[in-house]
Amino acid sequence: MNCQVMNTSSPSPSSSSSSRNPIPNSPLLLRRTVCYSLSHKTDRCSGVQIGGCHKTLHLPRNCCVARWSDAKRPLRYPPQASLVASESKGVSSIPIVGEEKIGVLLLNLGGPETLDDVQPFLFNLFADPDIIRLPRLFRFLQKPLAQFISVLRAPKSKEGYASIGGGSPLRKITDAQAEELRKSLWAKNVPAKVYVGMRYWHPFTEEAIEQIKKDGITKLVVLPLYPQFSISTSGSSLRLLESIFREDEYLVNMEHTVIPSWYQREGYIKSMADLTEKELQTFDNPEKVVIFFSAHGVPLAYVEEAGDPYKAEMEECVDLIMEELEKRKITNPYTLAYQSRVGPVEWLKPYTDETIIDLGRKGVKSLLAVPISFVSEHIETLEEIDVEYKELALKSGIEKWGRVPALGCEQTFISDLADAVIESLPYVGAMAVSNLEARQSLVPLGSVEELLATYDSQRRELPPPVTFWEWGWTKSAETWNGRAAMLAVLVLLVLEVTTGEGFLHQWGVLPLFR
Ligand SMILES: C=CC1=C(C)c2cc3[nH]c(cc4nc(cc5[nH]c(cc1n2)c(C)c5CCC(=O)O)C(CCC(=O)O)=C4C)c(C)c3C=C
Numbered sequence: 001m002n003c004q005v006m007n008t009s010s011p012s013p014s015s016s017s018s019s020r021n022p023i024p025n026s027p028l029l030l031r032r033t034v035c036y037s038l039s040h041k042t043d044r045c046s047g048v049q050i051g052g053c054h055k056t057l058h059l060p061r062n063c064c065v066a067r068w069s070d071a072k073r074p075l076r077y078p079p080q081a082s083l084v085a086s087e088s089k090g091v092s093s094i095p096i097v098g099e100e101k102i103g104v105l106l107l108n109l110g111g112p113e114t115l116d117d118v119q120p121f122l123f124n125l126f127a128d129p130d131i132i133r134l135p136r137l138f139r140f141l142q143k144p145l146a147q148f149i150s151v152l153r154a155p156k157s158k159e160g161y162a163s164i165g166g167g168s169p170l171r172k173i174t175d176a177q178a179e180e181l182r183k184s185l186w187a188k189n190v191p192a193k194v195y196v197g198m199r200y201w202h203p204f205t206e207e208a209i210e211q212i213k214k215d216g217i218t219k220l221v222v223l224p225l226y227p228q229f230s231i232s233t234s235g236s237s238l239r240l241l242e243s244i245f246r247e248d249e250y251l252v253n254m255e256h257t258v259i260p261s262w263y264q265r266e267g268y269i270k271s272m273a274d275l276t277e278k279e280l281q282t283f284d285n286p287e288k289v290v291i292f293f294s295a296h297g298v299p300l301a302y303v304e305e306a307g308d309p310y311k312a313e314m315e316e317c318v319d320l321i322m323e324e325l326e327k328r329k330i331t332n333p334y335t336l337a338y339q340s341r342v343g344p345v346e347w348l349k350p351y352t353d354e355t356i357i358d359l360g361r362k363g364v365k366s367l368l369a370v371p372i373s374f375v376s377e378h379i380e381t382l383e384e385i386d387v388e389y390k391e392l393a394l395k396s397g398i399e400k401w402g403r404v405p406a407l408g409c410e411q412t413f414i415s416d417l418a419d420a421v422i423e424s425l426p427y428v429g430a431m432a433v434s435n436l437e438a439r440q441s442l443v444p445l446g447s448v449e450e451l452l453a454t455y456d457s458q459r460r461e462l463p464p465p466v467t468f469w470e471w472g473w474t475k476s477a478e479t480w481n482g483r484a485a486m487l488a489v490l491v492l493l494v495l496e497v498t499t500g501e502g503f504l505h506q507w508g509v510l511p512l513f514r
């Protein structure tokens with residue numbers, strides 16, 4: 001990990017080119033061009049489009065949209081001397097530029113810090129309606145269901161966390177990133193305080209917001225630490241923020257903007273290419289290595305039914321990294337697959353495990369895994385990729401396995417995040433910048449409410465991505481077993497709630513409110 005992990009208390013301040021060579025028969029071959037239709041088509045839509053264009057995003061008329069290149073014009077801030085709080089003097093009061101107090105809120109997932117945290121962490125995760133969205137009629141079952149699934153999943157998850165040292169490194173890494181971002185902003189003459197708000201574990205988003213209020217922040221930039229946008233990650237955190245903002249007079253009046261995704265930023269792409277290039281050099285024949293992008297999956301329905309831009313952003317992100325590598329005369333074969341699926345429903349394909357086996361079968365001997373959906377080391381890089389997928393690859397005939405580290409506090413990356421924050425400042429509180437043609441992200445920069453209105457506005461039901469048990473020998477049998485199990489448990493839960501008797505009452509899970 002390239003972070004100097006700090007023990008800060010929290011919330012802490014803080015195109016296709018013919019020379020490129022995708023794997024033969026890889027699904028990526030058919031999905032080279034990311035296409036999205038707005039009221040104006042963008043350049044990217046002029047490429048070859050095979051395999052179906054993903055959903056149209058309908059933007060609200062007054063949607064706040066920023067153009068990175070526009071926003072790159074230098075911003076005029078008062079010189080360092082006019083700052084009220086000077087970092088070097090160790091003054092702990094909040095930095096003020098003019099009358100404004102600038103804050104940056106980093107949103108992240110959070111992870112259990114000890115094995116005892118695992119089950120309650122899982123409860124928080126499964127209680128999130130953006131992870132399990134129950135039919136309206138069954139919404140009242142969200143918490144008992146979350147309790148049930150978390151208790152059942154905890155032993156398996158605990159094993160994983162035990163194998164990476166007894167807890168998730170996420171908090172420490174995110175705190176360190178926050179501190180580096182703060183330093184970078186100050187170095188660029190933008191004195192801002194940086195906060196960390198986690199979705200499912202400490203420091204919770206609510207805690208960060210309390211601190212932001214206490215500090216009297218007047219302008220807030222919300223920056224999810226996920227390069228690509230998904231309903232299940234950034235979307236979920238923004239949904240939570242929306243509800244917190246709506247109920248609070250201070251927050252309603254505080255100006256803010258959101259940077260919903262930033263996978264297309266030059267600094268991020270260059271940093272990913274740098275790390276990949278470096279790691280390729282550890283192989284005997286670097287040019288023969290297959291670059292294997294592995295992204296965290298989401299259930300297919302998120303993309304196909306709810307309009308999640310995640311898959312499109314992921315594919316475009318891979319394209320951009322490969323384009324950058326190509327500029328450096330690196331034209332290795334590459335592919336993209338999705339990992340970490342949970343439960344019986346269909347997730348984004350191709351799956352990482354199946355793709356590894358397939359590549360082995362095709363005679364690939366060297367593989368470099370690139371985790372691409374997350375910027376910190378976490379359980380899915382340290383355990384799933386480094387241990388499980390490596391083992392699978394070696395069994396499948398792959399002889400040399402490598403893995404690109406997560407970005408962590410890599411300097412170019414952090415500096416670019418600071419630039420993203422600075423470029424977004426003119427849009428804090430701004431409305432109705434409607435240059436759609438210039439829009440470079442599939443999800444526009446904007447305020448929380450506007451942003452959430454651009455996708456998933458109907459919040460349709462999503463099939464639960466998890467089930468309680470699986471058996472059977474075929475995928476289809478597992479699917480139906482899972483659905484039957486789900487239905488059975490729902491019926492049991494309904495009976496419990498209506499009769500006041502049953503196994504959840506025996507375990508003390510119900511009633512929820514005593
Ligand atoms: C972009 C990243 C992520 C997406 C998309 C995502 C969707 C998603 N995740 C689950 C279920 C679980 N995720 C778990 C851990 C976890 N997830 C991400 C990132 C994304 N999740 C990270 C970084 C982590 C690890 C945090 C850490 O502690 O290091 C877990 C818990 C671990 C386990 O038991 O496997 C679950 C469960 C779903 C269902 C989902 C989409 C709907």
Ligand SMILES: [Fe+2]
Binds near residue numbers: 296
């Ligand atoms: Fe996850």
